[in-house]
Amino acid sequence: MPEMADEITRDQIDWITFDCYGTLVDWEGAFGSLCYSIGLRNTPEPPPGPELRRRWEEIQFEIIQGPYQTYKHILAESIRSWCLEMDYRWSDSYGPAMTTAMRSIQAFHDTKPALERAREAGLNLAIISNTDRDIITHSIKQIGVPFDKVIVAEDVGAYKPSPKVFEYAIEQIGADPARMLHTAFGFKYDIGPAQQFGMKTAWVNRNAEKLPNDQIQPDFIWPDLWGLAAYAGRPYDV
Template identity: 30%
Template sequence: MALIGSRPDWLTFDCYGTLIQWDEGLISATNRILARTGSSIEPQAFLEVFDRHEHSLERSRPHLSFKEVTAKALEAAMTELSLPSDPNDAAILTSSIGKMPPFPEVVATLGRLKAAGFKLAIISNTVDAIIAGNVAQLGGYIDRVITAQQAQAYKPSREIFEYAWASIGIDKPQLVHICASPHLDLVAARDLGFRAIWIDRGTGRKPLPDYSPNKVAAALDQVPGFLSEAGWM
């Protein structure tokens, strides 16, 4: 697919896995948790179980805070894998998130996009206090940050995206969303009909069988080229 339509006023971004090295940081934190248990389970195998419980809890009502979701998902994953849980496990994970650094090309690319006149926003399944540590590493280029804490909803629900657009004061034709998660952000792009660029960093996450993003990039620094091809830079 191509990037079609009018030039967007805003570029919106998923944060973790798109701008910030999520998998690398999460595996490091998970290694610390598993080391305590003496388990031989590989971190990636553990995270697959954790992710399943996390996404289920994010869909539950009433809305659970990010810390509640993390703690409950960790406890459920530990139980499923017959591992001893510890109340400190959730703190190990959540305290590591704000320290996770951006991918090497991210800050320079955000600078290019900002210089080209785009406004930049993040829409993230996290909380204000945690993501502040990540945003501080992004060169001061981010104009707005919308979190699940603010919206009281998690991606891929329409509520968090509609909250973000209302907060910024835009509608779907005025944005392009740039993201790494097929099953959160691309599901929303499919269901809500906004333009999207998928950053496929080779993590093994699969594209949706019934949806193709407008463009696919291996890293963020390919995005300016796509925008140039569309006549927007």
């Protein structure tokens, strides 16, 4: 059952803002598969895909906190650094392959129906994502639900968890942040920074992990986006 903050009622929220990758689409699964496929080109028994993907993501997280580059460059630079660390042969095809994979990631099974129910309930939907405009366009196509606002790192020249991203997003949406519920899988990218601007937060804990930071308490913890549908007053009917 979704864990919910009873004091935040449906009529207190006008906007649901989302992280996209890992929240709406299966970012971990896609890049776990891609990293494992690179591993297989180098050794018959690479480590499991999730382990490889976690290390690549750590490298990527370090890079996005440096000077701004487009996400396509971040993808290429991070996978090159990862290959070097893993002692895997590098191919110039890997950078474009990462971008293609990013554009092709499929939505979680609960994403479209949950978002449709939220929209039916009168909630406005927005994406705040660490990506490029020409990548998110494809991701929205995979999701199959329209969004009222889409803000990407390319618009800001910075990546989450930079406060610049949330400051810009709130300005573009033009609503009171206290009436926004930011819904995200990436705890370190999203939950704390959103709270700093007065947004309510929902952590989508798809992997049933322990709370990463006891000092940061989301208003909601959901195992998937059916928690959002329930919050909107349109729960999943078994």
